[in-house]
Amino acid sequence: MPRPRFDNLSPEKRERILETAAKAFAADGYEHASMNQILADAGISKGAAYYYFDNKADLYGATVNHYLQEFLGDVPWNFAQTTAVSFWPTLLQVYREQFSQFAERPWVFGLVKSGGPVAAEVLAEGPLAEMWQTLTTVLDDLIRRGRELGVVRDDLPEELLIALVMALDETHDRWLLAQLEDQNAATLDTAAERMVNLLQRLLAPA
Amino acid sequence: MPRPRFDNLSPEKRERILETAAKAFAADGYEHASMNQILADAGISKGAAYYYFDNKADLYGATVNHYLQEFLGDVPWNFAQTTAVSFWPTLLQVYREQFSQFAERPWVFGLVKSGGPVAAEVLAEGPLAEMWQTLTTVLDDLIRRGRELGVVRDDLPEELLIALVMALDETHDRWLLAQLEDQNAATLDTAAERMVNLLQRLLAPA
DNA sequence: ATCTGGTTAGACTGTTCGGTTAAACCATAC
DNA sequence: GTATGGTTTAACCGAACAGTCTAACCAGAT
16 A cells, blocks of 8 residues: 555646556556556656555555546445346446446556456455455355355356456456447447346356 | 477477477466576577577467467367257367367466467567467357357357457366366366357357 | 587676665755 | 755666677587
C-alpha cells in the first residue's frame, strides 16, 4: 500500500499518476510495463514516486485497488439470495453493468487482466494479494452458490472451473477490446448475453 | 531458422541444446526465459550459440518447430473425411494421442503455450510465423469443417471461436500440468474426454 | 612443421530494468 | 534572516538482458 502521504497529494496529480500507471499496466501487463516510462509519462520524478510508493508492486496495487473499487464496487456480487431461476439472469445483469462501464473506460478492462501472467510469488503476498483474493473469492462464491442451486455442474474440480471461467472471460474481454471501435450500447448488450451464454454452456450440469 | 551448420552437429549435442531450450521456454515463456541461462544449462558457450542461431527468436523457432513436428506430426489432423457422427469422436482420438504424449514429455505442452504472451510483432514474422500459422490453420479447418457438418455453431465469429478454443485448451493443459504427479493412463484418458466435452459444450450449435 | 578455416570460449558492449541517494527546493515557523 | 522539514530532482547503482567480438583452439590438408 502507498504511504499515507499519497492521499495528501492534489487530486489531479494523484489521478494523473494512477491513470498513467493504469493505462501502462493495462497495455503491457504488470511485468512488461516500465516504471521509468510510467513516471516519465506521468511527469513525475523517480524519487518522488518512491517517496509515495514502496516499489513497483505497490504502485500496481494502488492502481488496481483504486480502479477495481469503482469497477466492482456496487455490483450485486451477493449471490447469496439468488435462486435457481434468477442465477443466470443475475449474472447477466452483472455483465451488463460491467460492459456499460467498458464503454467509458475500456482500459480498465485490460488492467484487471494485467496481473494474470504475474508470478505467483508476487501475487501471493504484498498489496496484490488483496485484490487477487477478492477476485477469486467472488468466483468461488459464484460457483459454490451455483452448485447449491443445482445450476452449476459438480463433476469437475472447482479449481479447474474457476480457471476455465477466468480464461473464457479474459479471452472474450480481449476480443471485445480488439473490436473496440465497433461497439455501442446494443452490441455491448449482446456481448453480455453472449458471455453469459458461454458461461452457461461451460458450467451447466452434465 | 538456424544456420544449416546446426544440422551437422552431433545428434546428442543438438538434442541437448533443443531440449534445454524447450524446457526453459516452457517453464518461463519466451520473453522471460533467459538466453544466458539456457546456454549455461546446455553447456554451450555464447559464441557457439550465436554461431548456429541468429538470435533468441531463432532458437525459439527451431525449438518449437522441432518438437511440434513430432507432437502434431502424425495426428489425424485431416478432418476432411469426418462426418457429423464421427466429428467429435475423431477429435477425442486426437486428444487421446496428444495426452498420451503428455505422459512422456509433459514439458512439450508448456512449450506450445510459451509463445502465447509473445508480442504479436515477433509472432507475425520470422521463424515463429510458420508454426503459428500452422496452429491457427488447423483450428480454422476444424471449425470450418464442423460448421459444414452442422456440428459447430454458426452464430459467433470464427475468430472469436478460435480464441476461445485456444484459451480453453491452454487452461486445461495448464491445469493438467499442475496435477502432473497424479496422472496415469486412466486419468489422462478421462482428461481427453473432459476436454472434448468442454469443446463440445462451447462449440455445439445453439 | 605449418597453415587453414570451421568452431568455440568468454569477456565485453550497450541498453533497460527497478531501486537508492545526496543535494536542492521551498513554504512555513521563528 | 534563518532554520526546519516535507517534497522533489536527477544522477547514480547493480543486476540482467540480448547480442558482438577477438582470440584461441584444433582437426585436416599441405
